[in-house]
Amino acid sequence: MGKPAVELVDVVKRFGDVVAVNDVSLKVEDGEFFSLLGPSGCGKTTSLRMIAGLETATEGDILLRGETMLGIPPFKRPVNTVFQNYALFPHLNVERNVSFGLEMKKIPKEEIETRVVEALEMVRMPDMAKRRPNQLSGGQQQRIALARALVNRPEVLLLDEPLGALDLKLRKAMQIELKQLQEQVGITFIYVTHDQEEALTMSDRIAVMHDGNVLQIGSPEEIYEQPINRFVAGFIGETNFLEGTVNQINGKTIDVSLDEHTIVKAHSNSSAHKGQKVGVAIRPEKISLASTGMIQGQILEIIYIGTDTRYIIRLKDDTSVTVREQNLNRIQSNKYQRGDEVGMNWDPAHALVLTE
Amino acid sequence: MTTQIPPQTRQTQIKLDYQAAEYTSFMDRLKQWLFNGYASLFYLFLYAPIFVLVLYSFNKSRFPTYWTGFTLEWYKILFNDHLIGSALKNTLIVSISSTIIATIIGTMVSVGIERYRFRAKSAVDGLLFMPIIIPDIAMAIMLVVFYNLIHMDLGLYTIIISHIAFNISFVAIIVRARMASLSSTMEEAASDLYANEWNAFWRVTFPLLIPGILGGALFAFTLSLDDYVITNFTSGPGSTTLPIRIIGMTRRNITPEINALSTMMLLTAMLLVPLSLWLQRREDMS
Ligand SMILES: Nc1ncnc2c1ncn2[C@@H]1O[C@H](COP(=O)(O)OP(=O)(O)O)[C@@H](O)[C@H]1O
Ligand SMILES: [Mg+2]
Numbered sequence: 238m239g240k241p242a243v244e245l246v247d248v249v250k251r252f253g254d255v256v257a258v259n260d261v262s263l264k265v266e267d268g269e270f271f272s273l274l275g276p277s278g279c280g281k282t283t284s285l286r287m288i289a290g291l292e293t294a295t296e297g298d299i300l301l302r303g304e305t306m307l308g309i310p311p312f313k314r315p316v317n318t319v320f321q322n323y324a325l326f327p328h329l330n331v332e333r334n335v336s337f338g339l340e341m342k343k344i345p346k347e348e349i350e351t352r353v354v355e356a357l358e359m360v361r362m363p364d365m366a367k368r369r370p371n372q373l374s375g376g377q378q379q380r381i382a383l384a385r386a387l388v389n390r391p392e393v394l395l396l397d398e399p400l401g402a403l404d405l406k407l408r409k410a411m412q413i414e415l416k417q418l419q420e421q422v423g424i425t426f427i428y429v430t431h432d433q434e435e436a437l438t439m440s441d442r443i444a445v446m447h448d449g450n451v452l453q454i455g456s457p458e459e460i461y462e463q464p465i466n467r468f469v470a471g472f473i474g475e476t477n478f479l480e481g482t483v484n485q486i487n488g489k490t491i492d493v494s495l496d497e498h499t500i501v502k503a504h505s506n507s508s509a510h511k512g513q514k515v516g517v518a519i520r521p522e523k524i525s526l527a528s529t530g531m532i533q534g535q536i537l538e539i540i541y542i543g544t545d546t547r548y549i550i551r552l553k554d555d556t557s558v559t560v561r562e563q564n565l566n567r568i569q570s571n572k573y574q575r576g577d578e579v580g581m582n583w584d585p586a587h588a589l590v591l592t593e
Numbered sequence: 594m595t596t597q598i599p600p601q602t603r604q605t606q607i608k609l610d611y612q613a614a615e616y617t618s619f620m621d622r623l624k625q626w627l628f629n630g631y632a633s634l635f636y637l638f639l640y641a642p643i644f645v646l647v648l649y650s651f652n653k654s655r656f657p658t659y660w661t662g663f664t665l666e667w668y669k670i671l672f673n674d675h676l677i678g679s680a681l682k683n684t685l686i687v688s689i690s691s692t693i694i695a696t697i698i699g700t701m702v703s704v705g706i707e708r709y710r711f712r713a714k715s716a717v718d719g720l721l722f723m724p725i726i727i728p729d730i731a732m733a734i735m736l737v738v739f740y741n742l743i744h745m746d747l748g749l750y751t752i753i754i755s756h757i758a759f760n761i762s763f764v765a766i767i768v769r770a771r772m773a774s775l776s777s778t779m780e781e782a783a784s785d786l787y788a789n790e791w792n793a794f795w796r797v798t799f800p801l802l803i804p805g806i807l808g809g810a811l812f813a814f815t816l817s818l819d820d821y822v823i824t825n826f827t828s829g830p831g832s833t834t835l836p837i838r839i840i841g842m843t844r845r846n847i848t849p850e851i852n853a854l855s856t857m858m859l860l861t862a863m864l865l866v867p868l869s870l871w872l873q874r875r876e877d878m879s
Binding site: 289290291310311312313316317318320322324325326327328337338341342385389 | 778779782783787789800
């Protein structure tokens with residue numbers, strides 16, 4: 238593998254007293270679909286704007302293919318952006334919007350024409366060339382914004398919550414289409430989103446951000462199966478946290494005592510030591526119900542959601558645990574009733590000990 | 594639900610509802626009459642004098658007390674009045690040139706203030722509003738004193754400069770409002786698409802500002818067209834404009850020629866209204 242397409246080295250961005258981005262370092266490989274994921278206000282847009290050159294980093298360095306971008310204005314950077322609200326030029330028709338970047342680069346007229354046609358075909362909008370942006374629906378504007386960026390064949394495409402304004406159904410369809418498009422053109426995508434499901438669906442790798450920091454970088458599986466701390470575990474998907482103290486470490490499993498009578502088993506974590514206060518994180522779908530188990534509780538609520546049934550179970554100490562069981566049988570067997578005492582078990586390999 | 598109410602109760606209910614409805618409809622109608630009456634009076638108050646003026650510009654009699662028959666005589670006199678002709682020429686020279694120059698300067702000022710950060714920003718901002726707040730008469734005197742100081746003879750040039758001075762503010766305020774309503778994302782998108790500052794301005798910002806610029810220019814033109822106070826102070830021999838000439842005429846005696854002239858000016862203004870509405874529509878479009 239060659240130089241990373243984009244590299245951020247100890248990047249800090251402050252707006253007066255506000256630290257928007259706090260010491261972020263990351264590498265985005267060539268051709269990768271890389272997502273910045275985190276709640277609103279965590280610094281995703283600011284990070285993206287620094288890569289585009291629309292914002293200057295307070296500290297640190299930003300490199301494109303190993304070359305520093307410090308002091309290089311946005312119009313000289315080989316990156317293009319799909320803005321959050323598309324930012325199409327209202328006074329230009331679709332065709333002129335798409336050809337804008339090529340005209341600025343002084344590409345010959347004939348080549349501009351063919352490339353614009355290609356780009357509009359690529360986003361499946363070949364007949365919209367003469368329309369004005371205000372004559373297009375949100376989804377169509379989104380496609381034009383994409384065409385306007387991709388037509389320039391940038392080294393890196395930056396996308397700031399491009400599907401955020403679309404309704405759920407269209408968003409789901411566009412997620413798949415965007416992913417296919419990215420594989421087809423082979424351009425590196427840096428994709429900003431606050432929607433964890435979207436990030437998991439589309440990305441090769443995800444950087445989870447919180448309060449200006451990157452907490453974890455990894456593939457969707459790694460982020461989901463091995464979150465490094467409570468924030469990541471809680472933000473990506475659904476997680477139950479059980480608070481306890483490390484009781485014993487035996488090889489691959491750790492015994493964590495929740496109270497004097499209850500000890501649960503979890504996967505070992507090298508940074509945990511005996512007597513330490515830790516959280517045991519376990520996904521709802523990894524717990525199975527039985528008459529007795531590692532922990533006991535009372536069923537508070539049974540929610541049928543088609544593919545799954547969700548049980549909310551209250552433990553003795555009043556914390557509640559969510560359990561998901563897939564509905565494999567056509568007719569749901571009424572195994573449990575509200576108010577039943579049940580036990581919960583899991584494979585220790587699926588329970589994580591989180592020290593942070 | 595209504596199905597539970599016994600039939601008799603239901604009838605009384607309906608009757609009561611009906612009476613209530615009748616009462617409210619009476620109140621509604623009363624309100625409607627009052628509103629219509631008020632609106633009619635308002636428009637009568639606004640337009641009756643104008644109607645009378647137009648009507649008497651076609652009156653044979655020299656005096657506005659009696660209607661003695663239809664004539665175009667006063668229009669003939671008006672079009673042959675050399676003094677009016679030269680006053681009109683001066684007015685157009687002043688209005689057009691001051692509008693063009695003030696629009697250019699005003700636009701540049703507003704772009705500068707909106708897009709760049711500098712230390713004296715709030716001071717420049719405040720100064721820009723001054724000509725709007727200062728009474729015309731004070732501004733007129735200041736200008737005359739200033740021209741004296743630099744030994745500039747009063748004439749068409751001094752009028753033009755004075756009009757530029759007050760028009761800049763009005764243009765700048767209108768263009769700035771437009772500028773502020775454009776988000777900076779447009780320029781950012783342009784620069785993301787390889788446009789340097791020059792191209793970003795001329796290809797994106799400027800076209801989006803055009804409705805504001807034209808609106809500002811139109812406003813400046815109308816202000817300049819009928820300015821009396823400042824023009825009167827800063828004019829010299831041979832630089833009489835239309836408003837000054839008209840007021841001069843009314844000092845001696847009011848003839849229907851003035852009615853004819855006012856009617857012509859009214860007509861011009863009525864042509865400007867659709868123009869400004871058209872500009873407004875363009876603004877909505879983008
Ligand atoms: N131009 C700015 N001036 C001041 N604060 C800003 C500016 N831009 C962003 N911020 C702040 O920086 C933080 C991160 O913002 P942003 O990058 O937009 O977050 P995200 O895109 O993840 O929602 C927020 O607290 C935001 O208020
Ligand atoms: Mg954002």
